[in-house]
Amino acid sequence: MDSETAKPSKYERFKIETKPAPHVYQIPNKFDVSARKLRLAAMLVHEAFEFKLNKEVVLSRPCIYGVFGGRFGGFKPLKHKCVGCMRCVQEYPHIMTVKQSEEYKRLGDSFWTPEAVFTIWNEASTARIPVKGMGYKGAFGGKGFDGIWTDMSEIVRPTRDGVYGREYISTCVDIGGKLASVDFGKIDRSPLAVEVPVPIVFDELPTGDRSVREAVGIASKKLGTLFVSHDQTMGDLGRNLVPIVDENSFDESIEKKPAVVEYHAERSDLFEKLASRLPSSIVIARIPLREDTGTVACELAREGVHGLHLYADYHGQDYSKETKHVSASLKEVHQRLVKEGLRDQVTIIASGGITLAEHVPKAIICGADLVGIDTTVLVALQAEFQGETRDRANCQLKPKKIDPAWGAQRLVNLFGVWHDQLIEILSAMGMRDVRRMRGDIGRSMMDAELREQSFKGIAWAT
Ligand code: SF4
Structure with a gap:
């Protein structure tokens, strides 16, 4: 994909072609x-x-x-x-x-609950929105994304209109910077932007398995989205690839002229080199989320980086000394960029711990433009849990042998069903464009904050 071909020449309603892709490996009875x-x-x-x-x-x-x-x-x-x-x-x-x-009950690990694993398996297999039935019997608040509620006050409108296509709701997002001002004396095409039809990309996976990568490549092509990877040997499937460039792969990446590239932000010299050698590409810095990420993000935005890929570990915890959930860290970085007047100059991709459909709008409400999914991809492809999956360098999810075409269909199904659920939330919130949701925390409620406001100062009987 390049920035020119990414823009459709005529109006086309976005549709994800789903079809059943049953489990190849037997799953336990619930x-x-x-x-x-x-x-x-x-x-x-x-x-x-x-x-x-x-x-x-x-x-x-x-x-x-x-x-x-x-x-x-x-x-x-x-x-x-x-x-x-x-x-x-x-x-x-x-x-x-x-x-x-x-x-x-033994499925998953300390973060992936059996319910979450089952949900992903069934979404990838049937492309149907999970229906719980019998009323919801669980808790109404919790940690991380479970502590964020969206404001559904517009639910009086028919929320199914968006899902059934009677009303068009846009889920397109732009990756790249925006102009801070317009100089009419100068015709300048920069900054560049690539449009993706869903606010979800595939992030680098904790596996080198060729079939899994092929499945991701085929799915990205069908969906019109991007996949981030160190591996650049994908042939034709690499058209939607966002390579993570380092000193070893620099020359190879330059030669391929990708539309979007990523580099690790600690290699500060790489940005200038990439920007000068790839003037038509969008350059994104990968940054681990921690205490100083807000400051680093502002510096990079001032230097001219087009995007920031902020990542937590695979359990959605950041790398601060006192770990926080990705949603809290994301909000801090977003608000810092807003305060400094830099937010519109960069796109934020958030990844780590995005494992359910509802995490997409919640991460966007906390300030991301779009999200990246990682371990969720492997779960959808029926990888085996062999221990904890938290550590990016030592994730205990082992892919099973798969047919790439089957894997791609499972991922297309997953995107289809997440897309439907995103549209349902946008409908209920009265929004016609996912871009309007970015950082709109006024349309959300935080469980922890509400508890604080409601019960502060009230003594509990023990
Ligand atoms: S009646 Fe309901 S709970 Fe009982 S076996 Fe059938 S599906 Fe299961």
Whole structure:
């Protein structure tokens, strides 16, 4: 992709082509369904008479999802079909037990909950928005992104209009700097910008697996988004590649003339070299989020960098001495840039800990223009958790052998379903353009702040 081809010549409604991409590796059953056999037998005898020995009816009741529809009915339930609606337990509490399976409870690590892993698997496989049903039974506040609520006060408008396409809501974002002022005496095409149709890119992955990279390359091309990587040997798939340039890969990158390049900000000499050798490219500095990132970001923006890729670890914690969540650090950097009058000169990409669809709008509300996803990609491709995934240099997610075409479809599905959920939130917030959401913390509520305001000074009885 280059800056010219990135701009569509005619109006086209953005659409993500999703289709089922079932799991290749078997996933554990979420629920463990069991029946007390003697009581079940007694009940079946009773029901056999009631339903005039109609085997199909007797063996399938009371589950409409077909869990008891196998050859042995409730004696050998088809556990993979159970959705946990609890109807069988409510109707036959003396016979049925339904609980979460032990295998399910072991999924993920200290950050990735079994629920989050399951959500990504199912989104990548079916491209459908997860429906919880039975009402929400969990907590309404929590840490990190769970402590941010969006203002849905515009929900009186039909929120499905955006999803079904009756109303167009733009999810396009520009990567690159904007002009601080216009000089009419000078015709100057800079600064450059590349437009991506969704505010999500693929960040560098903690694996060198060729098939995974190929899947990411194909998906980026189909989606019109970008993928960031040290590896530049992607052939035709590399057109959407954002190379991370260092001294070893400098000459190779210059030769390929990518539309967007990244470099590690501590290599301060690289910016000038890149800017002079690649005057038509967008240059982005990668910076770990920590206490001084606001100051570094302002310096880089003044030097003329077009974008900042701010990253936390894979659990969404920054690298400060007293670690903070990526959302809090991001807000600090964004507000510092706003205060210094530099915010519009740079694009902010945020990555680390973006693992669910709702994290995208929440990171944007905290000041990012767009986000990068990393371990989420591997989870969608059914990689195996072999320990903790937090450390960027030692992430314990091991990719399994995959077909790149299957992998690409899973990633397209994931983007499709995240895109739908983003549109749903934008609809409910009464916004027609995701760019309007950037840094709009006035349209969000922070759990910690509300607790402080509501309960400060009130003594708790112990
Ligand atoms: S919990 Fe619901 S889905 Fe699961 S077996 Fe019982 S009735 Fe069927």
